[in-house]
Amino acid sequence: MQWGDWLQLFIQYLSLSLLSIGGAITTAPEMHRYLVDEHHWLTDPQFNASIAIAQAAPGPNILFVALMGWHVGLNTGSVAMGLFGVLVTMFGIMLPSTTLTYLAAQWGHRNRSLRAVRAFKQGMAPIVIALLIATGWVLTSAHNNPAKDWRLWLLTAIAALVIWRTRLHLLWMLGAGALLGWFGLV
Amino acid sequence: MHPQAEDRPRPQSLSDLFISFTLLALQGFGGVLAIVQHELVEKKRWMTREEFVEEWAVAQIMPGPNVVNLALMIGGRYFGLPGAMTALAGMLTVPLVIVLLLTFLYAQYADHAQLAGALRGMGAVAAGLITAAGLKLLSTLKTNPLGLPVCIGFTSASFAAIALLRWPLAYVLPVLGVFACILTYRKLKP
Numbered sequence: 001m002q003w004g005d006w007l008q009l010f011i012q013y014l015s016l017s018l019l020s021i022g023g024a025i026t027t028a029p030e031m032h033r034y035l036v037d038e039h040h041w042l043t044d045p046q047f048n049a050s051i052a053i054a055q056a057a058p059g060p061n062i063l064f065v066a067l068m069g070w071h072v073g074l075n076t077g078s079v080a081m082g083l084f085g086v087l088v089t090m091f092g093i094m095l096p097s098t099t100l101t102y103l104a105a106q107w108g109h110r111n112r113s114l115r116a117v118r119a120f121k122q123g124m125a126p127i128v129i130a131l132l133i134a135t136g137w138v139l140t141s142a143h144n145n146p147a148k149d150w151r152l153w154l155l156t157a158i159a160a161l162v163i164w165r166t167r168l169h170l171l172w173m174l175g176a177g178a179l180l181g182w183f184g185l186v
Numbered sequence: 187m188h189p190q191a192e193d194r195p196r197p198q199s200l201s202d203l204f205i206s207f208t209l210l211a212l213q214g215f216g217g218v219l220a221i222v223q224h225e226l227v228e229k230k231r232w233m234t235r236e237e238f239v240e241e242w243a244v245a246q247i248m249p250g251p252n253v254v255n256l257a258l259m260i261g262g263r264y265f266g267l268p269g270a271m272t273a274l275a276g277m278l279t280v281p282l283v284i285v286l287l288l289t290f291l292y293a294q295y296a297d298h299a300q301l302a303g304a305l306r307g308m309g310a311v312a313a314g315l316i317t318a319a320g321l322k323l324l325s326t327l328k329t330n331p332l333g334l335p336v337c338i339g340f341t342s343a344s345f346a347a348i349a350l351l352r353w354p355l356a357y358v359l360p361v362l363g364v365f366a367c368i369l370t371y372r373k374l375k376p
Contacts (some may be wrong), residue, residue, distance in 0.1 A: 001326070016355075018249050019355055019359050021248070022190060023252055025316060029349065030348075030353065033192055033352060033354065047290070049309070051265075052305055052309035053289055054290075056308055057281065057284055057285045058211065058284065059212065059280075059281025059282070060211060060249070060251055060277060060278065062220050063278070063285045070286065090278075090282075094254075097249040097251075098254070098255070098258055098270075099247065100250075101244075101245070101249075101250055102258060102259075104244070104248060104258045105248075105258075105262060115371065116371065119368075124246070124340075124363055124366065125326060125327060125343040126332070126337040126340035126343045126366065127329055127341070127359065127363055128323075129323045129326075129327070130320070130340070130343075131320075131344065132316055132323070133261075133349070134344070135313075135317075136316045136317030136320070137345075138349060139309065139312070139313035141349075148376070152306070152307075152310045152332075155310040155314070156313045159311040159313075159314025160313075160317040160318045161314075161318075170315055173314070173315065174308050174312070176307075177307035177308045178304040179304070181302075181303035181308065181309045183302075186306065186310060
């Protein structure tokens, strides 16, 4: 990767930051399209590992962005570039949204009954929800060999159903997925 | 701040803020929101439930990770910009080191078939968890001013554009978003 590529990556994350209404995970399909499909800076397994590790580890899930930067940098050849990648993607994804949030927090607090504020919040709801479901879809369809991957799809569907319909803690499902994978059952 | 704020517990210093948010983030496997509510409202009593709900609504409206936005806003309330930055740093620094270590370990053992299998299984579950979060939120659309049928139309169109057609979010979100917000604005009473 040239410096121009890093700049392009930084700008991409700056713009994704402003689009990440409802959480950065809603922009994961876009990150996949950009990093994996368009530029080949990241492989599919690396993309999925970034999300899986960030979800399994404690802390905010936004750290999957740091891991994508880490992998992009690492693919260029060194740990130092990996750390540089973390800085590029994390500053990119955080800078616009945190600045905007900080400035808007007090204004939003004072004007929370304003018609425009409510229209924005409620109007975006159906779209934000679709983005979450689309993210699950994109992650699952990265495994596209039906003969081999049907059990994986089934596990995704079961996990979605169980967490949707029950109060089971997420950790139990992640643990079950890890065990099934460890013993080669999915 | 509310007038009774002096009588209530509050973060004592920037380092208190940093440590509090670090500990909070480290407890958050999967669902950080539940932990935030429990720690800040029930245990530390820095804010009332009502205040929490109000702050959370704003954190959700704004772009960026919701829980991180919330940390930023709470830090900012008590200590201004330095507080906002400190809360943010507390939320991210130690967890970042942990995920990097985990990734580093994972890379060393990437050829390990069972470990690769475990991560493959966890990845499939993670995809399911994100889907479930979306499915859970579908029920909130029942009270949406747009009405359920219109909402489902927007949800289906967004899903088709992003998941099936793989169109760039930068085109889909503004076009459908502006359309949905204008429709909602017209439905809401002035």
